[in-house]
Amino acid sequence: MRNLYAFLLTSVDGYHADADGGTDWFNVDDEFEEYSRAQGEHIDAILMGRVTFEMMASFWPTPEAYEQDPVVAGFMNDLPKIVASRTMTEHPWGPTTFVADDVAEHVRALKEAPGKDIAIFGSSSLVAELLPTGVIDELRIIVDPVALGRGIPALAGLAKPVPLKRTGLQAFANGHVVLTYVPVPS
Template sequence: MGQVIVHATMTVDGFIADIGGEVDWMFGRPSAPEDDAVVANVIERIGAVVGGANKTQTIDDGEIPYGGMLNVPVYLMTHSPHDPIERDGITYTFIVDDIAEAVELAKLAAGEKWVSLLGGSISRQCLQLDLVDEIHLDVAPVLLGEGIPLFAGLEKRVELERLETSAFASETHLRYRVVHPT
């Protein structure tokens, strides 16, 4: 089975969105083909996504994982049951309160490909449960000062082994293996 990864673009001060949830700071920066190649390499290896459902359990345009660049199953965490939604050839399955189940279903769907975890809360919950194999961060050269953090609130220490580091025109790309306790 494939790996479970946290894949996120974040600011140097650790935020994945501004205080209102907007991510416009991610766009409009100069980039190099090498930046695009790093992200494309990750995207082509993703076979399923686990994220959080919005309060209305709908799939709005701005909430489509990876801006619609992926055509893979998406598992959304929620607190109340909801039938799956099909949109643009992608099936969104809602999982009630059991993140381990969501990850297991996503791994089965992904096969040998990766399961990408989206969002700070989802990532922290999976790290807490030792469900994460790797962390892939694309760090944008901006400080927001406040916003939605990726790792703040994680309630345990997680050791990482650096696998890869690269920096080009627009971002620094970091890849770590999660060192699981023995």
């Protein structure tokens, strides 16, 4: 069975985006880029919410994306994308499938199919929706050493508490820390 992991950025005070929805505060350096490229080797599908999809679709297919990071641009553009959206049904950034209802069941079926891992990059609201359903196998939360003071909380809208067990901790030279958790079965 394939695993589904979520990779979220957050500030030390728990925000995944600033008050305007931006992530320009996140410090991207060579070590982060290397970590990001390595994730692409282990996945063959990307799941995301509509807002994240639209943000990524505005960048990754561009010449600037290929110039900045051809490896990540390659897998972001080439891998199948599954987008949870009740409003979008098509988009030229492919290959893309849109799922309007029962995203958790769609994900369960995907996990049963042969293949590599499935990743959720960003999409904090989608992660909050799916985490209580048991379809997310692992959370990778990268904490940037910045306090925003206000913004959009990571995992806002989580319907109920989900106990987690930390399974990994990786510190980067620039102060980033990747915390890896798995849900504890109830």
